[in-house]
Amino acid sequence: MFVIIIKRWLNYSRNFPVNFLLKQTPKPLNYCQILSTKIDGIDSCFYRFFNNINNNKMYDWNNLPRPNVIFVLGGPGAGKGTQCSLISEKFGHVHLSAGDLLRKEQNTFGSKYGELIAEHIKNGTIVPVEITCKLLMNAMLENMIALAKQANENEQKSIAVGNFLIDGFPRNQDNLDGWRKFVGDKVNVELVLVLECPEQIYLERCLKRGQHSGRADDNPESMKKRLDTHLNQTMPIVNYYEKLNLVKRIDASHDLIEIVPTFRYDRQLNLITGDFGPFRPSVPVKVPMWLAINLHRQNKCSIISPTWINDLPKLQDAQAQEMNRLLPPPNEHWRETLKLLEQEFGRSIQCSELIERREAILKKSVHELFREAYDKNQMFIGDVTLDNATSAELILVKEMIAKGFKRLQELRRNVLLASNRKHY
Numbered sequence: 001m002f003v004i005i006i007k008r009w010l011n012y013s014r015n016f017p018v019n020f021l022l023k024q025t026p027k028p029l030n031y032c033q034i035l036s037t038k039i040d041g042i043d044s045c046f047y048r049f050f051n052n053i054n055n056n057k058m059y060d061w062n063n064l065p066r067p068n069v070i071f072v073l074g075g076p077g078a079g080k081g082t083q084c085s086l087i088s089e090k091f092g093h094v095h096l097s098a099g100d101l102l103r104k105e106q107n108t109f110g111s112k113y114g115e116l117i118a119e120h121i122k123n124g125t126i127v128p129v130e131i132t133c134k135l136l137m138n139a140m141l142e143n144m145i146a147l148a149k150q151a152n153e154n155e156q157k158s159i160a161v162g163n164f165l166i167d168g169f170p171r172n173q174d175n176l177d178g179w180r181k182f183v184g185d186k187v188n189v190e191l192v193l194v195l196e197c198p199e200q201i202y203l204e205r206c207l208k209r210g211q212h213s214g215r216a217d218d219n220p221e222s223m224k225k226r227l228d229t230h231l232n233q234t235m236p237i238v239n240y241y242e243k244l245n246l247v248k249r250i251d252a253s254h255d256l257i258e259i260v261p262t263f264r265y266d267r268q269l270n271l272i273t274g275d276f277g278p279f280r281p282s283v284p285v286k287v288p289m290w291l292a293i294n295l296h297r298q299n300k301c302s303i304i305s306p307t308w309i310n311d312l313p314k315l316q317d318a319q320a321q322e323m324n325r326l327l328p329p330p331n332e333h334w335r336e337t338l339k340l341l342e343q344e345f346g347r348s349i350q351c352s353e354l355i356e357r358r359e360a361i362l363k364k365s366v367h368e369l370f371r372e373a374y375d376k377n378q379m380f381i382g383d384v385t386l387d388n389a390t391s392a393e394l395i396l397v398k399e400m401i402a403k404g405f406k407r408l409q410e411l412r413r414n415v416l417l418a419s420n421r422k423h424y
């Protein structure tokens with residue numbers, strides 16, 4: 001009997017912090033009290049939980065303030081990681097990349113999920129939510145505990161609320177369902193930032209990154225699958241959040257332009273759009289277009305032509321084969337950038353055929369759209385889809401669309417008048 005008691009006692013004390021925590025039912029204590037009695041318990045639970053992500057019993061979130069979450073979505077290479085780093089530097093949000101957490105788990109010695117994760121990443125498919133969600137929750141909890149500890153050390157009355165940027169999640173319906181089930185109201189989802197680029201840019205950026213990233217999915221085959229997953233599985237999630245009015249779409253295709261300064265300025269320029277510099281003679285640095293032109297006019301730099309300009313002849317040939325569809329442009333502002341560069345350097349960049357062909361396709365598709373309505377004597381037109389047209393290109397057909405609607409209105413009025421006459 002005595003031996004059994006000793007054994008049980010030994011077992012109990014070996015698991016002491018965990019047992020202690022599990023036996024305590026959370027009471028509405030003030031945070032400082034909770035910290036002084038419980039924080040070590042939560043910590044050790046956290047580490048056990050982290051080592052064995054299957055063991056969700058060890059998880060305790062309830063005594064910490066409800067954190068704010070911003071989801072950051074966008075295609076592969078949209079710049080989610082890049083922008084999150086900038087936001088977190090500027091505003092202090094904690095950046096958690098679901099992809100990075102999965103890659104870390106994949107490379108953790110002895111992880112039973114390593115192979116499964118590697119397979120999904122290579123194929124551009126989505127890892128089951130139980131794994132991703134627990135990794136995210138662990139990472140959030142780790143940060144929340146750090147805030148709690150900080151408050152405790154500084155004898156603050158309340159713990160700061162965690163602010164998280166969750167990059168690359170939720171990516172599909174399974175992710176969304178799992179997030180609702182495991183996290184739900186434990187956090188406050190404030191916003192969903194969606195970074196958008198033409199497909200060509202996603203591809204270019206990831207293939208370029210692939211030259212040094214060592215990532216198993218920065219190659220043409222994986223990219224095809226990742227783009228497909230983004231379009232067919234992630235975009236429906238964006239639509240879901242759009243209905244909740246939480247989505248903010250951002251054009252992420254703005255390329256900075258590379259200049260070679262002829263002057264020295266050892267500090268950074270802190271502009272609204274980001275921090276640029278330092279500037280050193282002969283050392284290339286990226287800046288916004290307006291700054292490049294301004295410095296160039298003062299003879300303070302030379303401008304390096306963006307690489308996509310070299311690919312324009314290829315796009316021109318491909319677009320010449322396509323009679324009815326616009327191919328993805330190099331980026332949203334390609335025409336404006338070309339115009340500025342042409343003005344600056346006084347020479348023209350050979351792509352007038354490409355511009356004419358795209359304008360012709362656009363005009364033809366708008367024309368056909370309305371012609372069908374007139375021919376069938378319909379008062380309404382179907383959905384307008386002008387895929388791959390940039391904002392500048394859409395402005396070109398704005399007048400045609402306005403005229404088309406005006407004529408449809410006239411048609412409608414005539415039909416109504418005719419039907420009223422019939423009744424008399």
Ligand SMILES: Nc1ncnc2c1ncn2[C@@H]1O[C@H](COP(=O)(O)OP(=O)(O)OP(=O)(O)O)[C@@H](O)[C@H]1O
Nearest residue numbers: 075076077078079080081082083205209254255256
């Ligand atoms: N605005 C930009 N202009 C040009 N290149 C960019 C821009 N933003 C990011 N990049 C580059 O594109 C590549 C992809 O960026 P980043 O890793 O931030 O994208 P991501 O959306 O997090 O990608 P993934 O989903 O594949 O992890 C990087 O090499 C980065 O330097």
Ligand SMILES: O=c1ccn([C@@H]2O[C@H](COP(=O)(O)O)[C@@H](O)[C@H]2O)c(=O)[nH]1
Nearest residue numbers: 098099120121124125126127132168169
């Ligand atoms: O929530 C997620 C996030 C990512 N994945 C997988 O990881 C790769 C790479 O993700 P990046 O965000 O582009 O770094 C992605 O293609 C998925 O295979 C995931 O399954 N779930």
